[in-house]
Amino acid sequence: MIKKFLSLEWKQFKRSAAFQQKIAVKIVLGLFALLIIAELIGGGIATYFILEDVFPEDDPFIIVNNYLIYWFLLEMLYRYLLQQLPVVNIKPLMVLPISRKTVINFLIGKSVLSLFNFIPLFFYVPFTIVLLVKGYGYSALAWFAGMLLITCAINFINFLVNKNSTFFGFIAALLAVMITLWYTNIFDATPYIGSGLHALYTTPYLLVVPLLAVILLYVLIFQFLDKNFYLDGVVRKRVKEVEAADLSFLNKFGKLAPFLKNDLKMIWRNKRPKQVLFLSFLFLFYGIIFFSNSVYENQVWIKPFAAVFVTGGFLMTFGQNVPSWDSEYYKLMMSQNIRYKTYLESKWLLMVVFTIISAILSIPYVYFGMDILLVILAGALFNIGLNTYLNLLGGVFNKTVINLNERNKAFSNTQAFNASQFLIAIPKMGLPILFFFVPYLIMDSWMYGVAGLAVSGLLGLMLKNPILSFIEKQYQKEKYKAIAAYSDK
Incomplete structure (x- = not known):
């Protein structure tokens, strides 16, 4: 047997x-x-x-x-x-x-x-x-x-x-x-x-x-x-009472509002997204390991690496699983008259908002010096202007089903680790070091390195529409493969 x-x-x-x-x-x-x-x-x-x-x-x-x-x-x-x-x-x-x-x-x-x-x-x-x-x-x-x-x-x-x-x-x-x-x-x-x-x-x-x-x-x-x-x-089936929340303030975002409301309700009502939100909060303390340790004091390259992690917790936990969060009703969503770009832009905006919140919460890092706070804020710009797009692009190949109502039993654990997360992590960790280190070496100045990191994020923000349009085309190419994969439970 x-x-x-x-x-x-x-x-x-x-x-x-x-x-x-x-x-x-x-x-x-x-x-x-x-x-x-x-x-x-x-x-x-x-x-x-x-x-x-x-x-x-x-x-x-x-x-x-x-x-x-x-x-x-x-x-x-x-x-x-x-x-x-x-x-x-x-x-x-x-x-x-x-x-x-x-x-x-x-x-x-x-x-x-x-x-x-x-x-x-x-x-x-x-x-x-x-x-x-x-x-x-x-x-x-x-x-x-x-x-x-x-x-x-x-x-x-x-x-x-x-x-x-x-x-x-x-x-x-x-x-x-x-x-x-x-x-x-x-x-x-x-x-x-x-x-x-x-x-x-x-x-x-x-x-x-x-x-x-x-x-x-x-x-x-x-x-x-x-x-x-x-x-x-x-x-x-288990019956569970949920509390309704007034999210009418999101209506000002127009076509993006239904998606934003859905994501916030999903995070609030389901166990797996709640765990991810808690884990993303822990990323805020990541910089303490590097900024307070004298071992890394002279290792300049580690500073932008740590800065990106401090404000990128939500990106690296929630963002890397887009669109798997919607896997349980992905087929229904794809049958509606909805533009992929609208869906992607709502995910992008959600990641941007949480990155900004993380940047605000990271202000106490000024204790280690203004230069550290500046590189963290520059890392936040990099996360907003580039890492958000990398997460969405990685989602093209992310076809892992996520069970939002996962219970604490072995028979209901359907969560799996996705291969594309490994690959997309390479530019997420490598590019901030590159954009910081190149101007830092050329000009031999910390501030030029910070500026290089910040400018890379600002350029990404300026190119938002063409980048999202490109990512939208990739999602359209993989649409039916994604539907088939999410049906394979």
Whole structure:
């Protein structure tokens, strides 16, 4: 039966719209994945020797164990945002004479084979090999086994708290508090946590602790899925009361008003857009990492990069998923007498408004100097004048369905990470550095670099109509492919 499930999974993948993406996209993503793998392998090999050179009086192995807690917390966060949990097409299987236990075990087993569980291996394997070469003995293999069990436990935790915003907020807050306390020298929890991880090496039989945790989490997941493995629970509709909001002030935008009202109601009433809005707010604090750290003080190129992120949170969370936010009623929308350009302009205006709000909220960065505030405001202009268009252009190839009413259950998770987001991120991150750095190098002046970044955004604003017209033509070419992809649920 497991073999049959694997066959069905392969057919579902091969026949889906995602499999029909252009070969060039797959090649670029493959190269990007190879680059990440190479960096992790290189990091696994070099970390020990770098720490040995920088901290000659300390054991590099202990240092790594001390700070692995930050990696575990970050892993929980990026799994929450990116990991697509395995979802068997459960409804047809519920009415077939197939053991419930078999289906659930396959579902859990498939989650273990997720790419997110293999990513840490590209660091742990070479690092463990270095430990063996350095004479740490075969007890290093016990530590390696412990890391695998902890990775598996994190995977199961993500399964249980599937898209639970409270859990995400708790982990994000915990990470922020730990970093703040460590950075301000108030309290450093890493040695205490690190000693527990190091104990897996010094006392290998303690492996039973993460092993029992994995078994317990497996049992909890099995019970959770078994409890919800009923057809009526899948098809039953939920009735939810919503509060009406007075958005009549948007009527002054004419033809754009219906789209703007629809987007604001969508953000207010649905869980997934709310999560994205909260995440975009966190981008405002991104600059603190670079502007307050003396390590980046002389690295001029990092300033425009950080500035674009500070005011571009909404662009990089909500904007990159246009038009997938409308995927559930895209066919209905395309059957109406609506110009694509009107639809695109409404999305553009929404991104512009939120970027302006972010720019206003970033004014406290003047604490780090007027030059920092100016580069942030120039980054806001770049986001408005160029990054908004890049998001809309990336939406031409964005054919991933987003379930706005996603519930905190594994069977309802249809959110996937889109390939075009990787590709469109390259110019979004690279162009601001280019537009800042070229005039900065030529004129040897910070203000000329800021001016170059700001002028690039202003030129984009001046060319708004021809750029939107060009993007509109691309959407028209992909219209029926998009409709077909959004129908493939």
